[in-house]
Amino acid sequence: MSTFSRLRRDPVLLALCGFTLLGCLLFVLLDGRTIDQVRVYWAAQVPLDAALAYGGWRLRQLAHVRFRRFWTMISFAGACFTAGDSFQTLSVLLAPGTPSLSGGAVQTVLFTVGMSSNVVACLIFPQGLHTLREKFVFWLDATTVLAGGGVVAWCFAVNPVAGAGDSRVNDSVTAALVLVATFSATKVALVQAPPMRRIAAWPMVSAAMVQGVATFLPGDFQTLDHPYVFVIRLAPSLLIALGPWIQQVIVRSGEAHQPVQRRPYSLLPYGMIAVTFVVFFLMLPERTSSQMYGATIGVVVITCLVAGRQLVAFHDNALLISRLDRAMDELRVRASVDSLTGLANRAHFGELTQRCDTGGALLLIDLDDFKTTNDTMGHLAGDELLVAVAHRLREAVRDGDVVSRLGGDEFAVLLPGADQAGAGRVGEEILRRLAEPIEVQQHIIVSRASIGVTRVTPGDDPQSLLSNADIAMYEAKRRGKGMWVAYTEQMGARIGAEAVLIRELATALEEDQFTLVYQPIVRLADERLTGVEALIRWNHPTRGLVSPVEFIPVAERTGQIVAIGRWALREACRQAAVWRAELPGAEPLTVGVNVAGRQLRDAALVGDVAAALSGNGLPPGCLSIEVTETAVLDDEESHAAMLALRELGVRLALDDFGTAASSLGLLLTCPVTTLKLDRSFVESITTVGRQSAVATAVSQMAAALEFSSVAEGIETAEQRDLLRDLGYRYGQGYYWSRPVPPSRITELRAAGRATAAVA
Incomplete structure (x- = not known):
């Protein structure tokens, strides 16, 4: 229930208002009988004064301890008003004399004492000062x-x-007290922690104002010939009595005092x-x-x-x-200034670079593997590391050089007047200092950085300079991190070409520019076709056939590989279903689809695979998901995706097996069904003993773990025979066929074998 609803239903407030309305009605009904009107006026004052005294006393018990003195003095003032007006009521009832709304000596003294108590209560109340x-x-x-x-x-x-007239002396005292009371009460209403809410304070403030207005009313408003004179004189008593009772309703409702600005x-x-x-x-x-x-x-x-x-x-x-x-x-x-490190921020660094009229060099520094520190040790540790790096950067540069933090773990250094050799020396010094161990939260961290360097000439656009340095910095990361690389026009051209490629990739799917070709996988025992590997090709409208080597790495970096891989998955499953329908009684054909690491980390991958299988009516065992070792290496999301795919019933193959650093560990944790020996171990297997030894070990491990084994890159009968003797069950390579359109696979299946395509 709202405060206003409680106030409208409070019986005491309703009684006070009703009693005052009754008095006003009597003033009108007794018009012309001035003595009776004066008697009603003084008699009506008494219960209103008593309500003020009792209401203040109740609040003294209910309110917070810091408000008790205030409400005690308000209650005392109400008691003084009650005593003075009661005495005056008895006087006009027993000895009416000349009708007057001005009290006698006793009433005036008690009114003055009560009003003074109100004023003192307001003035001594803590003002929050x-x-x-x-x-x-x-x-x-x-x-x-x-x-x-x-x-x-x-x-x-x-x-x-x-x-x-003598009454003017009383009125003058009344006017002064009322004005002071108005000020004091208003002050209490406006303090930050008032003893009463505004809705309770303003009636009391209004009472003092109305009392003052009544004192100054001229002419007819000072005579007793009109009933409204009594109404105006009685109104302040009602208003001042309402304040404590309104505050009681608020306190009983449990509403806290609202601070006032x-x-x-x-x-x-x-x-x-x-x-x-x-x-x-x-x-x-x-x-x-x-x-x-x-x-x-x-x-x-x-x-x-x-x-x-x-x-x-x-x-x-x-x-x-x-x-x-x-x-x-x-x-x-x-x-x-950057708030964390105290270095120049990006905006200020841009201004200083633009004002550099001597030329020089700009270094863009990006910490290597900073995300790992943030993720494993927390952001506070990351911030501590950034502060330490900022300190070392200041120590590594010359006087007059500008060090800036652009954001995250990215820093920039402006070297006015420096040539490329000088910039290289500063870059080496930065790398040397950053390579020194740093203690962060009782842990020793060895930080590394990749640095891109670009030349600065007067008038260069700061954003263009940072873009060039960014290109060089990513080239340093591509070359192995922990080094500095100077920007060249060739780098810019390559990045520009890559940007064009990214834009064109975005429309390639919409314009149906991709297609799939399939390379046969044969059983070495009888050289029958048992599966295919789906390989994507891009039929560019102007460049012609674009090799996957050119666009797949770009698509992986930009995340476009997810949409491209989803299309390849659906298309491969669709084609597999077509082959299955063409020869329903033939041996099932397994279709291998390559899935990149970015796809494995996509939460929708498992759902996409399930939808592609069910949408084409393809049994899960006819689909093999091929992933590289690096795609699932130490990656919980990828590992979880592999488990979920295996639960669907699809096959899982480790492609290019043997080329990563943790192949043996993966065999124990990754739920694969097939190992595909990388072609690099096949090409010289007949002449290089070490390659033959590796191929033998992989075959033996696959047999021991009950995995299927596929040898990639077979191009000669000699390689085929040797790998078959080593225990490999399946082979793939140009010896049987290059990647071909779906129609060629149909022909090979109809013939019942894979036809050699290599002279």
């Missing part, structure tokens, strides 16, 4: 309001504006000054020396207070400007 300056400004504002109230009281007491200035003192000067000028036409003496002193005091407040404001402005200047300087530094 912490510094001496904040406290000084607050009390300067408070003194200004108090002095203004004193001037108003003096003007009304000594030189009444609306005519002489406190402004660095307040308009209330300036409003009080305006009121003071207005009243001062109103009394000038009938001024006397005694009147002017007190009023002038008050105005002078207020003027001095205002001057002091302005001095504080001027000082604040000066401090603000000073802080703003410092903040701007700090922002300028932050805008040009």
Whole structure:
């Protein structure tokens, strides 16, 4: 239930409002009977005052301990109002005299004491002020309001504006107290942690304002000839009584006090000054020396207070400007410096490079295998390593050189005036220093880096320079990492050609430019066709037939191999299903499809394989997924994909077996069914003893582990015979056939054997 809903249903609030409406109705019904109206007025005050006293006392028990003194004084004020108005009610009932809404001496004293209690409660309440300056400004504002109230009281007491009379003395005191109470209550409503929510504070503030307005009402509003005069006079009592009860509803609902943003200035003192000067000028036409003496002193005091407040404001402005200047300087530094390493950032490095009018060299430095450190030791360790690298880079360069962190583990160095030889020396020094062990979180790390170097001439575009250095840096990584490489135009041309190739690959699938050819795999015992390996070809519209050696590595680097491999998988399964349908009674033909490492790490691969099999009605045993050893080496995602593929029932073959460093370990962990001996061990197997020994070992391991063994690259009958004698069950190579279109495989199957295609 919302706060407003609770307030609308609270019985006490409804009773207070209902009782006040009843009094207003009686004022109207008793129009013309002034004495009875005055009796109702004073009688109606008492329960409203009692509600203020009791509500404040209840809040003293319910509210937080820091608010108890405040609510105690509010309750005391309500008790004073109750006692004074009760005495005045008895007076008008027992001895009515002349009807008047101004209380007697007892009521005036008790009202003054109660209002003073309210004012003191508001003024001594903790304002959330912490510094001496904040406290000084607050009390300067408070003194200004108090002095203004004193001037108003003096003007009304000594030189009444609306005519002489004893009631004006009471009204002057009332006006001064009301103005001060308005200021004090408003201050409490605006502090950061107020004793009451705004919805409860503003009725009490409004009560003081209405009381002040009623004091200054001219003419008919000061006579008792109209019922609305009583309504206006009674309204403040209702408003001030509502505040504590509204706050009780909020406290009982469990809603915490909402902090209020406190402004660095307040308009209330300036409003009080305006009121003071207005009243001062109103009394000038009938001024006397005694009147002017007190009023002038008050105005002078207020003027001095205002001057002091302005001095504080001027000082604040000066401090603000000073802080703003410092903040701007700090922002300028932050805008040009990397926050982690303190080096120049990318934007600042670009500016310095553009302003380099002497020429020189630019080095782009990328840490090798930094991701491994981040993944195994955490980002904090990675940050510590970057800070250490930044320190070593500063030590490795010359005075006047600019070191920058471009982002991540990428750094750049600007060497003004350096030639390529000088840049090479700096690059060597950087590599030497980075190769020294670094202690990171009690671990010793030996970092390496690949560096690309490019020449800088005046007027060069910084982005172009970084692009050239980036090309050289990746060339260094391609050559083995841990070295520096200078950029050449040939590198740029190659990268440009590769960029064109990447764009064309993106449209090759859409335009159906790829095709598959198939190389037979035969059983060595009888040389019958038992399987094929699907090999992709790119029929480029302008270049003609593009070798896989040219576009497959590019596709793997860019991730385009995933979409290309998905197409090849679907097409190979489709063609296998066609062959199966052509000769339903023939020996099943196994189709091998190459899958790259990037594809193995694709979460959709297993689903793609399952969809290709089911969509073409192809048994899983007719499909062989061929992967290289490096694709599954120490890769959990790839290993999980291999297990999932094996569960589908497809065959798994390790292609180019024997060329990686951990082949034996893979045989124990990878769920393969076939080993394909790499062609490099076959080409000289009849003349080189070591190759024959390796081929023999692979065959024996395959037999022991119950794997199928396939020898690739067989081109002669002598190689065929030797490999068959070594125990290889299957062979593949130009001796039987080059990769051919699907129609040729159909012919070979119909003939029942693989026809030799090599002279």
